[in-house]
Amino acid sequence: xxxxxxxKSSGAPEAAQSSDDHLITLTMRxxxxxxxxxxxxxxxxxxxxxxxxxxxxxxLHKIKWEIxxxxxxxxxxAHGICGSDAMRINGRNRLACKTLLKDINPxxxxxxxxxxxxxxxxxxVVDMEPFFQAYRDVMPFLITKGNEPTRERKQSAEDRExxxxxxxxxxxxxxxxxxxxxxxxxxYFGPAAIVNAHRFIFDSRDExxxxxxxxxxxxxxxxxxxxxxxxxxxxxxxIEVTKAIQEVKRALLTRRF
Amino acid sequence: MSAExxxxxxxxxxxxxxxxNPAPFIEAARARTKRTPRGGRTNFxxxxxxxxxxxxxxxxxxVLGHLLIQLVLDGGVSKIGFAFVAGRWASxxxxxWDLLMLWLAMLHxxxxxxxxxxxxxxxxxTRFWLKMVLYAATVFTVLLGTLVIFTFDPNIQ
Ligand code: HEM
Ligand code: SF4
Ligand code: FES
Numbered sequence: 346x347x348x349x350x351x352x353k354s355s356g357a358p359e360a361a362q363s364s365d366d367h368l369i370t371l372t373m374r375x376x377x378x379x380x381x382x383x384x385x386x387x388x389x390x391x392x393x394x395x396x397x398x399x400x401x402x403x404x405l406h407k408i409k410w411e412i413x414x415x416x417x418x419x420x421x422x423a424h425g426i427c428g429s430d431a432m433r434i435n436g437r438n439r440l441a442c443k444t445l446l447k448d449i450n451p452x453x454x455x456x457x458x459x460x461x462x463x464x465x466x467x468x469x470v471v472d473m474e475p476f477f478q479a480y481r482d483v484m485p486f487l488i489t490k491g492n493e494p495t496r497e498r499k500q501s502a503e504d505r506e507x508x509x510x511x512x513x514x515x516x517x518x519x520x521x522x523x524x525x526x527x528x529x530x531x532x533y534f535g536p537a538a539i540v541n542a543h544r545f546i547f548d549s550r551d552e553x554x555x556x557x558x559x560x561x562x563x564x565x566x567x568x569x570x571x572x573x574x575x576x577x578x579x580x581x582x583x584i585e586v587t588k589a590i591q592e593v594k595r596a597l598l599t600r601r602f
Numbered sequence: 603m604s605a606e607x608x609x610x611x612x613x614x615x616x617x618x619x620x621x622x623n624p625a626p627f628i629e630a631a632r633a634r635t636k637r638t639p640r641g642g643r644t645n646f647x648x649x650x651x652x653x654x655x656x657x658x659x660x661x662x663x664x665v666l667g668h669l670l671i672q673l674v675l676d677g678g679v680s681k682i683g684f685a686f687v688a689g690r691w692a693s694x695x696x697x698x699w700d701l702l703m704l705w706l707a708m709l710h711x712x713x714x715x716x717x718x719x720x721x722x723x724x725x726x727x728t729r730f731w732l733k734m735v736l737y738a739a740t741v742f743t744v745l746l747g748t749l750v751i752f753t754f755d756p757n758i759q
Contacts, residue, residue, distance in 0.1 A: 384625030465628035472627070475634040482638070529721045531633040565638070568647035571717075597648060 368394045371446065372454040373404050377468050379415065390454065397447035401434055401457065405441060418469035425581060428517030432469050433458040438519040438579040460522035462531060476518050479534045483542035483560055488553035498550045508547040511540045511589050513582045520576035520586050532565045536576035536586045539567055543589040546602050558597050567594050631724055650713055657710040664703040688756035697751055704747045712740040 373391045391408045402420055409416045418441070420430040425443040432441055434457055435449050441457075449455060463471035489498075514537065521527050521535030542561055546554045561567045567590055576586035596602035619625045673679050690696040715736055723729035 378628060380619065380625035380627060381621045382619055384619060386628070462630050464630045464633065472630075472633075475630070478634050478636060478638070526721060529631055529724070531630050532638055559643070562645065562648060564647055566647070568651045569720075594651075598652070 365394070367396055369397055369451060370394055371404075371451040373408060374454040374456045375405075375408070375416065375468070376456070376458040377416070378465055379417075379467055388456075395446055395451075397445070397451055399446055400442055401439075401444045401446065401449070401455065402430060402441040404446065404455070405457070417467045426515060428515035431460050431517040431519040431522070431581070433460055433522075438523045440517060440519070440581045443581050460518060462522045462524075462528040463518070473518065475531055476521055476535070476537065477516075479521075479538040480516065480541055482534070483538050483545075483557055484553065485541045485545065487545065487548070487551055488556075489550065490552050500549055504549040507549070508544050510584050511544040511547075513584055514540050514544070515582060516541075517581060519579040519581055520584075523575040523579035525573060525575065526569050526571060530565075530569075533569045534561065534563075534566055536570075536590060539570075539590050539593055540584060540586055543593055546593065546596060554596075554602055558593070558600075558602075561593055562597055567597065570594070654710060654713060657706045660702070661706055661710060664699065664706065668699075668703060688754075691751065691754050692756065701748065701751050704751070705744060708740055708744045708747075712736060 371393055373393060375389050375391065376386060377389050378386045391412055393404055393407055395404055395407065402423060405416065405418055405420075409418075418430065418432070420442060421427040422429070423442045425440055428440075430441040431438055433439075434441065434444055435455060438460055446455070457469065459465050459469045459471050463473065463476060465471055516537060518537060520540070521537045524533070524536055527533050527535045539561060542557045545551045546557050570587075570590050572587060572591070574587050576590075577584075577588070580586050592602075672682060691700075716733060719729060719732045719736065723732055
């Protein structure tokens with residue numbers, strides 16, 4: 346122990362023991378699947394000593410680095426911005442890197458599963474390709490006609506505000522894989538694709554709004570939404586996902602956007 | 603710190619599967635592919651969506667009014683009999699009321715079930731046949747009901 350300022354440990358023979366005081370014992374219950382070993386899924390319990398102010402991602406790291414190196418999951422930034430580590434924690438979709446252990450009742454076993462509705466490749470890793478296919482299908486890029494301007498494309502603050510909420514998406518798939526329609530039918534575009542279409546449909550500089558609306562008018566488009574609000578609850582960025590979907594529906598009905 | 607493995611050993615190859623011969627992935631239901639967005643370019647789903655909301659609003663009045671008259675007012679359910687029905691269907695107003703309720707409730711309910719089938723039936727064949735049964739039952743009920751409302755004879759023997 347290299348911290349001489351720790352007053353309360355003075356005189357205590359087991360310094361290591363007392364510096365352990367802030368830790369709690371908790372159980373991580375992880376849904377594991379390794380096709381190279383078995384075609385069966387198993388729930389495996391890991392008992393850990395963790396600081397409750399740490400995150401679920403830290404607990405997964407501890408398992409992977411200290412107990413079982415075969416545990417497989419995605420993460421990159423570890424700070425809620427890359428969208429790699431959406432998973433189903435205690436039955437709800439969250440980012441492991443933004444979920445503190447103390448906030449999800451560490452007294453009971455904490456369950457961790459892959460997000461639902463996408464093919465499970467190994468442990469917590471799913472095949473994101475169908476998700477990104479739906480994203481590509483709404484053409485998530487600026488489309489304009491005519492000559493390129495020589496200066497930047499200007500936009501008023503109010504026009505920018507119109508789609509501000511949907512610019513925040515990090516494509517983590519937490520919303521799409523929380524949607525019961527998507528669980529049963531992966532053909533549905535899903536909330537995330539609609540959010541990212543919304544971001545351009547309501548952008549005053551973009552000129553392909555009609556086209557995107559037509560794409561979402563599809564059999565598997567916005568009309569499959571049943572206003573369950575799971576997506577809004579799941580979004581780690583706090584985007585009002587269901588509201589965005591309803592705005593696209595309204596734009597389709599009124600052709601005003 | 604301990605890892606309690608349950609039934610399946612995840613780290614050592616005790617089963618038939620190996621790195622060269624992995625088990626199949628856990629597939630998702632009907633995944634999207636590059637060729638997916640090729641629905642017919644119609645407004646059918648939009649119209650169905652609007653119809654559910656409009657018919658729902660009308661059904662609030664029609665169904666609640668119907669239940670009130672049949673089950674609550676004027677002696678409740680015990681008053682209903684052949685004479686009661688005959689008396690009401692003598693008036694074109696109640697004929698139109700019941701006809702509207704029949705058509706709206708049937709189409710609304712059938713479209714609702716169509717959504718449910720689209721959501722839950724996984725195989726294309728199952729989906730197709732469930733919908734055919736649904737449409738047949740809907741057409742039969744609507745036609746039979748309409749026939750009865752228009753050809754009802756209070757003097758039947
Ligand atoms: C009393 C007034 C009623 C109102 C306001 C109403 C409204 C609605 C609405 C808005 C939906 C669409 C839900 C969605 O797409 O998210 C719906 C679905 C449905 N309705 Fe009605 N409805 C009424 C009466 C009825 C009746 C009488 C029936 C049966 C004949 C019925 C059967 C259904 C079914 C089966 C669904 C699909 C369920 C689902 O989408 O999960 N409804 N209703
Ligand atoms: S809308 Fe929210 S939940 Fe959905 S992909 Fe974007 S950031 Fe994730
Ligand atoms: S690791 Fe990047 S969002 Fe969690």
